[in-house]
Amino acid sequence: MPEYRTSSLAKKLPSTVPFVGPEAQERAHERAFRVRIGANESVFGPSPQVKKAINTAAINAWKYGDPEFFDLRHAIAEHHKVAPEHIMVGEGIDGLFGYLARLFIEPGDKVVTSAGAYPTFNFHVAGYGGELALASYRDDHEDADALIELSQIHRPKLIYIANPDNPMGTWWPANTIEKMIEQVPDGSLLVLDEAYGEFAPDGVLPTIDPFDPCVLRFRTFSKAYGLAGIRVGYAIGEPTLIKEFNKIRNHFGVGSLAQAACVAALSDQAYLMQTVLDVAAARERLYQIALDNDIQSIPSATNFVALDCGRDGEFASTVLQHLIGNGIFVRMPGIAPLNRCIRVSVGEQKDLDQFAEALKGALKAVSG
């Protein structure tokens, strides 16, 4: 095997990735999934206006996208009623997390998050040699108080919380997050991941002063806007910090079709509202499927529901394997006690009909 002169940091990194994609699983099983409800994508897809915008933009696909995302940045700024200087656009929240880690993290730097929270953030932190200090979940919620307590001990560069949360779908009211922001230690930055923000009920998304240097909030077009394949997310924050991203980001990372799609998505808020209603109805159906199978569901403010299989991680993992073996793509949390659950994204009625039947079979098979 050739020996490459990769960095000493890269040599120490594991070769694992945060998520193995459903396509890779299909190739490994030599079989396509019949139901794809595992990656919190939106089966309802993008607005018809977005499809039209992508078609119109197709003829210009030979051009690089605007590296300053002028139109998209302005559209996002208008949507959030802030100036464009508060907005940075990137290749999904995941891409922006990579840039955030590159901006902030040096080997040995401390970062605070929750054990079992969104792993791609941790992946990027580890990629720059950062060290995680982990708070435990409390009652299936990321524990805002514990995160702050741990931050007071470690004085980390970054503190991560998702509201609403993945993988449990739970959420905090806005005032919990506002209180957290007030308590962020000097020199720390709260990374507020609102990937599922559009699904959240009233009173969950805090009002944040966009000049506040203690918090950077993240949104995406991958979830409620139904554009996971387009890979666009954005950060909203204090302008000096936003500008710092220009030093390290991939300037041509967001293509022209993607930018046109997202401008069109923002302009069709009626479609977004319909998707949010469709997702809420599908979530109810998942709660009902849990009830029908005598298992608990965790109330969710997202486009997925964690179903509590009622025993330990090994049991839930066997249920999951049965579902996957039966052509249903779902995932599960990675860490106890969250891993007593499987995590099921909402689907269309036909998807959930097939899931309901497969779950019944899986629970029966596993319970013997």
Ligand SMILES: Cc1ncc(COP(=O)(O)O)c(C=O)c1O
């Ligand atoms: C909490 C959370 N943050 C970020 C992301 C990734 O978002 P994006 O598709 O914009 O990279 C996800 C996707 O599942 C998520 O669940």
